[in-house]
Amino acid sequence: MQLKALTCLPCVASQAEVIDLGDSRIVHLPFAEWLVLEGQSKSAPYDKLDLRYSKNPPRFWEKTITVDSNLVLNRTPENVRVLADIVEGELEALVKALHWYAGAAPIHPIHSVTYFDPRSEENCAKYSELDAVISEHGVQRRYGESEKEYATQNENPTIALRLIDAVPLARMFGFTRETQDVWKYEEYELASQSLRLCSTPGLDWPSRIMLLVSAYEALFVPVEVPETQKTFAWRFACLVAERFEELSVWAGWLRLAYQLRSDMIHGRPLSRTLKKMQISPQEYVAIISRLGVQALSKLIRYRHAHPDVEGTSDPLLSVLDSVAIQTNGFSVLQSLISSDLAEPIKHQWQIENAHVDIADTPPQ
Amino acid sequence: MLISQILRPNEIVRFNTPHYGLAPIAGLQMQDNAVVIGDQILLRCNRAEWETVERGYVFKDWHADYYNANPVFLFKPFDKPIAAESFATASDDLARDAARVVTACRLYKTGRLLEPIYTVRILVTDSFFHRVVGPYRTEYLAMPVDGLTWCLEANEAQDVGLVYENLKIMQQTEGTDPLCAVIDQFNLSHTPAVPNYFSVSVLLTATEMLFDGVSKRVALKTTRYDRALQILRWWIRDGLDPAFTEFYLNQIHPLRNAVQHHTLRNTEIDLAEVKFRLQVPLMIGIRLLIRLYRTEVDASLSELKQAHGWQGLGPKDLLNGCLDRGACGDPAPLQELMKLQG
Numbered sequence: 001m002q003l004k005a006l007t008c009l010p011c012v013a014s015q016a017e018v019i020d021l022g023d024s025r026i027v028h029l030p031f032a033e034w035l036v037l038e039g040q041s042k043s044a045p046y047d048k049l050d051l052r053y054s055k056n057p058p059r060f061w062e063k064t065i066t067v068d069s070n071l072v073l074n075r076t077p078e079n080v081r082v083l084a085d086i087v088e089g090e091l092e093a094l095v096k097a098l099h100w101y102a103g104a105a106p107i108h109p110i111h112s113v114t115y116f117d118p119r120s121e122e123n124c125a126k127y128s129e130l131d132a133v134i135s136e137h138g139v140q141r142r143y144g145e146s147e148k149e150y151a152t153q154n155e156n157p158t159i160a161l162r163l164i165d166a167v168p169l170a171r172m173f174g175f176t177r178e179t180q181d182v183w184k185y186e187e188y189e190l191a192s193q194s195l196r197l198c199s200t201p202g203l204d205w206p207s208r209i210m211l212l213v214s215a216y217e218a219l220f221v222p223v224e225v226p227e228t229q230k231t232f233a234w235r236f237a238c239l240v241a242e243r244f245e246e247l248s249v250w251a252g253w254l255r256l257a258y259q260l261r262s263d264m265i266h267g268r269p270l271s272r273t274l275k276k277m278q279i280s281p282q283e284y285v286a287i288i289s290r291l292g293v294q295a296l297s298k299l300i301r302y303r304h305a306h307p308d309v310e311g312t313s314d315p316l317l318s319v320l321d322s323v324a325i326q327t328n329g330f331s332v333l334q335s336l337i338s339s340d341l342a343e344p345i346k347h348q349w350q351i352e353n354a355h356v357d358i359a360d361t362p363p364q
Numbered sequence: 365m366l367i368s369q370i371l372r373p374n375e376i377v378r379f380n381t382p383h384y385g386l387a388p389i390a391g392l393q394m395q396d397n398a399v400v401i402g403d404q405i406l407l408r409c410n411r412a413e414w415e416t417v418e419r420g421y422v423f424k425d426w427h428a429d430y431y432n433a434n435p436v437f438l439f440k441p442f443d444k445p446i447a448a449e450s451f452a453t454a455s456d457d458l459a460r461d462a463a464r465v466v467t468a469c470r471l472y473k474t475g476r477l478l479e480p481i482y483t484v485r486i487l488v489t490d491s492f493f494h495r496v497v498g499p500y501r502t503e504y505l506a507m508p509v510d511g512l513t514w515c516l517e518a519n520e521a522q523d524v525g526l527v528y529e530n531l532k533i534m535q536q537t538e539g540t541d542p543l544c545a546v547i548d549q550f551n552l553s554h555t556p557a558v559p560n561y562f563s564v565s566v567l568l569t570a571t572e573m574l575f576d577g578v579s580k581r582v583a584l585k586t587t588r589y590d591r592a593l594q595i596l597r598w599w600i601r602d603g604l605d606p607a608f609t610e611f612y613l614n615q616i617h618p619l620r621n622a623v624q625h626h627t628l629r630n631t632e633i634d635l636a637e638v639k640f641r642l643q644v645p646l647m648i649g650i651r652l653l654i655r656l657y658r659t660e661v662d663a664s665l666s667e668l669k670q671a672h673g674w675q676g677l678g679p680k681d682l683l684n685g686c687l688d689r690g691a692c693g694d695p696a697p698l699q700e701l702m703k704l705q706g
Contacts (some may be wrong), residue, residue, distance in 0.1 A: 009628045010499065033421055054627055061567040070453040094656075107499040108557070111499040111500065111501075127560075144499075145499065145501055145503050145506065146497070146498075146499055146500070146501035146502070147501060148499050149501045150497075161367065164541040185626070187626040189629075190562065190565060190626065193558070195560070197552065197555070197558070198554065200552075201459075201481045201482075201498065202459055202463060202479065202481040203544075203548060204544065204548060206541050206542075206544065206548070207545050207548035207549060207552065209574075210545055210548075210549060210569065211552075211566075214565075214569050218626070222624075253575070261575075263542065264541070264545045264573060265542075265572060265573050265576065266545075266577035266578075267539075267542045267573075267577060267678055267679075267680040267681070269539040269541065269543070271539075272542045282406065298476065298619045338603070
């Protein structure tokens with residue numbers, strides 16, 4: 001039996017009604033449709049939610065899956081769990097894609113709701129009781145801790161997708177799906193978790209610096225070296241820079257982050273180091289988080305393209321170090337870390353007309 | 365009539381102001397209806413009060429179970445209407461104050477709590493409701509039912525209040541960013557849905573921040589883990605579980621290596637237990653440091669500093685110096701610190 005899995009994406013807004021991601025989509029559901037999924041088409045209390053829903057409509061990830069009809073016809077909690085497990089892997093890849101594309105981690109959809117909608121002409125013809133059951137009870141669904149909250153309002157989105165974002169987001173989704181085996185490694189998962197936690201509400205900027213620097217030090221300086229701060233900043237900058245001329249600028253930014261972490265470890269006041277910062281600490285951390293996403297994406301792309309390279313045989317670190325001392329070092333690095341991807345992946349802030357103001361995403 | 369008034373006819377909304385904020389502290393349980401922690405009011409709302417603020421949210425399943433959850437809220441009364449342009453600030457204040465209460469509780473004893481920034485904060489002004497929701501929206505109801513709690517006993521409120529007050533003073537003192545960052549890391553290790561291996565990594569970093577990076581003038585003879593063990597021995601004394609000694613003497617170094625080599629997830633170590641063993645010295649150390657950052661306390665320790673040549677050194681250096689001497693057999697410096705317990 002084919003059915004649609006519809007997962008609410010908390011705090012994601014988009015200008016487009018539909019964003020095509022290949023074999024899945026990000027869609028808008030009319031309020032009446034959502035009521036049917038909830039089995040509340042005749043509910044006065046639910047009707048009152050229309051204004052809030054329609055003013056700032058939530059977005060859903062829609063994926064068509066083929067399942068054993070037993071999972072749908074026998075409406076048990078165990079079967080709902082099985083259905084949820086079927087889409088779990090792709091949902092993780094989508095969450096990563098949204099994070100790495102937009103630079104801010106979304107609230108994980110697991111906290112929200114996923115609906116499993118079997119309604120189609122074919123299914124309703126074959127299983128005559130399906131319509132009546134759905135009309136009374138709604139479709140099978142899995143609620144997270146936020147239950148229906150994010151599916152009923154989207155007043156304060158944290159990720160705003162413009163029309164121009166559709167294609168690059170789809171490309172990023174393809175990338176995260178293809179490289180899933182790589183980013184699940186513990187070393188990358190640690191960095192990815194740190195980046196995700198940087199979007200945690202209430203976490204102050206010093207703690208975000210701690211998280212980021214600790215995670216990336218583990219990636220870029222896995223063994224102790226002399227001049228750790230300089231090595232960390234340089235290797236990180238090499239992965240982030242698109243042109244050789246940018247290297248020293250990014251290295252300066254990253255040295256500052258390392259210095260701040262060092263100040264915190266040693267209990268030193270941060271004021272002296274903060275004087276070297278020309279923007280607010282909050283803006284600085286937002287930029288460093290984006291750099292972290294860029295670097296992690298490139299590392300994962302490299303590792304995916306070179307699956308047999310590991311440990312002491314990996315040339316990447318020595319190539320990173322050679323960029324400073326060899327005239328063609330930067331070119332050698334770009335050749336090493338570029339992959340067989342047909343088109344390079346891009347991040348939202350790199351796309352033309354890059355400024356994204358969530359207020360620009362008009363309510364419908 | 366509200367459903368709750370039919371079932372429990374004597375329950376009414378007790379708030380004496382139409383302008384207030386409510387923020388649940390998920391996991392917190394108490395017997396009394398109201399408790400004061402520092403300058404904050406904790407309230408065990410009855411169902412009428414809860415329904416009044418949550419009625420805009422379809423919570424049908426929870427109505428019958430409300431008293432099984434019996435959630436506790438931070439209650440903040442306002443004497444004037446809350447202007448719409450002040451909602452964001454008022455919500456942030458609720459989050460900050462509740463987070464401080466939660467931190468004080470976590471530093472006092474172990475248990476499960478979740479800050480309202482993850483669940484919900486509600487502002488009510490003249491029957492207008494403003495809600496800020498988080499990803500763990502209903503956890504303040506679910507956690508107590510699941511037994512994930514932190515129980516505030518009647519005789520503990522004063523001590524928790526003391527921790528809260530010290531925390532508040534420290535957070536308002538200049539130059540305490542590093543200690544605030546340690547506290548953030550400590551709180552982060554309690555965040556739900558963070559895997560244990562990540563929490564362990566965060567806690568090891570916090571341990572390093574608290575017990576490492578000490579001035580060379582202190583002339584340490586012990587390692588950071590020796591000092592973490594010493595703080596446990598000094599605080600808990602004869603009641604210290606031998607498993608802590610075993611952990612800090614023999615298990616923590618291989619654990620640290622596993623973190624550095626990214627093999628922690630593949631071990632058979634009970635990471636939940638590791639978290640506990642790492643959290644306890646941090647709880648004690650943070651509470652002591654919070655006291656040491658107070659300027660009047662710093663002044664009272666000038667003799668101690670002079671005796672050891674530690675003049676001009678900060679609270680963290682002082683704490684580690686005392687722990688180092690204690691671990692090496694000289695209890696006198698720690699006894700000076702014992703006078704500051706709070």
